Amino acid sequence: MRVLLTSWGSRGDVEPLAALAVALRGLGAEARVCAPPDEEFAELLARVGVPLVPLGPTVRSVVARPERPTVEDAFRLAARLVAERFETLPAAAEGCDALVATGLMPAGARDVAEKLGIRYVLACFHLLGLPSRQFPPGARPGKPSPEGETDNRVLWQQDAQRVNALYGEALNSHRAAIGLPPVDNVRDHVLTDRPWLAADPVLCPSRGMTDLDVVQTGAWVLPDDRPLPEGLESFLAAGAPPVYVGFGSMASYVPKDIARVAIEAVRAQGRRVVLARGWAGLTPVDDAEDCFVVGEVNQQALFGRVAAVVHHGGAGTTLTAARAGAPQVVVPQIADQPRWAARVAELGIGAAHEGSTPTSDSLSAALAAAMGPETRARAEAVSGEVRADGAAVAARLLLDTAG
Template sequence: MTLLGRVGVPLVPLGPTVRSVVAGTKPPSAKAAFQLAPQLVAARFETLGAAAEGCDVLLATGLMPAGARDVAEKLGIRYVLACFHYFGLPSRHFPPGARPGTPSPEGETDNRVLWEQDAQRVNALYGSALNSHRAAIGLPPVDNVRDYVFTDRPWLAADPVLCPAEGMTDLDIVQTGAWLLPDDRPLPAGLEAFLDAGEPPVYVGFGSMAAHAPKDIARVAIEAARAHGRRVLLARGWADLAVIDDQDDCFVVGEVNQQALFARVAAVVHHGGAGTTGTATRAGAPQVVVPLIADQPYWAGRIAELGVGVAHGDPAPTVESLADAFTTVLAPETRARAGDVAGMVGIDGAAVAAKLLLEGGP
């Protein structure tokens, strides 16, 4: 919302909020997914059909934005699909991720077959609703919803250092670099005072991981950091992390300028979302990544491969395991390596993408 406000672009809600879908006490069930999918398709046809009127291009992202390209087709405007990693794109090198619907036969290992079955699951989720809405606006049916949504040339909004993607998918992807704009917002006064009051703290945050966040992670992280004589900065997030006592070595923040903050912390403990990983890497902050779902294990692995942090294999850290990880990430050599890699990460991904959009590139 802050970025949109800079340039006067209105924010238009599109269906239910992500938080309302994923932030329950348990992850959504397969039954809930089959109920939600038609609602999402309907919302896109209705909302985008009005919002995109008079526009030149429709840029879509998300897990499966079925309905967006159809609106662009009806309006006769350009459509681009952008993603933040390549793991949802068909590939000979890796299998598809989990998706609600009929599972693949046990023992099937041919990635091409597995991706064909993935396309069938997407059709089962979205196909009927999508083609019903297409028929209502005079468009012919789509046989393969997934591939129609993806197009032959999806854009990859990820940095090549963190996400080298050449040859990894069967599609002709356009890698622009990560879309991270400079954030000039000042840090809150209370946070500034905490940062100035001692040595750089360890940041701990799990973003939108409410149902998936490690149990008791605030206590575990605080005790592990204290074992190293470190202060802790907790990001409240959707998991509602909170301090465990009244000692003055911990501080809780809400949504803040991570670009400014990560440059001033000793390490970043997080779930491995694409945005947090990219921001921490660009800031030169050593990282402990505790991957929970989706693409997060990949980002954890890359952080370890690059030598700028630790991939915590167990999604439920203990005080001992996290303290061990801190031994690595708080070492001077890890900080030095993180600084080196920060200088390799591109800063122009958003500009590259904007230029392609404005000039009608691939």
């Protein structure tokens, strides 16, 4: 069996596909990944021997600019990605039996699978985009809902209209070019009635949370056995466990002084700092020896050796910290991140910072709460409940339902 896995999004959207590809290979299937051509994604996939077919622009070129993307940028990107999928996926899916799509609204993927006559699966890593009577939709570029509207059914209908405005014209134009009829609800067409949820059920329970018939496989975790850099090993051994601070790909969203604020907050708690540069290029505020800067690093190996993890609330970082039993402080910026922050607080495994722009005092207070003995004990207990076999579950499901 051959499977094409495709996504356009940050590392948190691409690394799970590498995990699924490895799991499929372990069952004797062949998998290839069609994803953004960012250098770090290519290196990640090469490390596990999975072929990368480039799709669209690099994510870094879109999100790591000094200014945040505008609504006009979002509309241009939506049309470009639809066109890129119709151009790239047919050749990438040649000889494949199934196509699994994830990431930023993969409009075009189901349509290519339909034209090729192969199975299509939509997988997501959180519940944010799945219609629900329990919660409103997340923010999306386009015409906002009327102020004061609280009926979730109405809000989700308006969300579908925004998706149509973003993707509908481009999608139906390309469908017509290959002899397919138009679709009138792009969002529901992409999602299908039975999407897969590649998220841990402890961290992201789905029962009763969406109107769709979700198949929850568990999170797709790529095992990482890389050693930590020698300098980091020496830093960890030189004192009490430090606090990790990192904001991933949130280059244009995090406050400009976030490194200074975070370092001051950690120092106020009497701890040292492991500062991840990330796409924002965070740097230390001075030459003090209590701060160690890392680039791309094995978080699975690191998080079990820190006092706490301060992060933006991406699905992958939240999961890795939870698996490691590390208390978390989540400073959410966009998209699904506020939901992960709320869940971390609800489970008692960390603190959710109120607002996206912390001060040294507010972040220090959140750290104090997260590093308390009760939270540490709870984080360690929950770590034993979080599973790492979701990729294997999904791989078996793909093979069992082939044909």
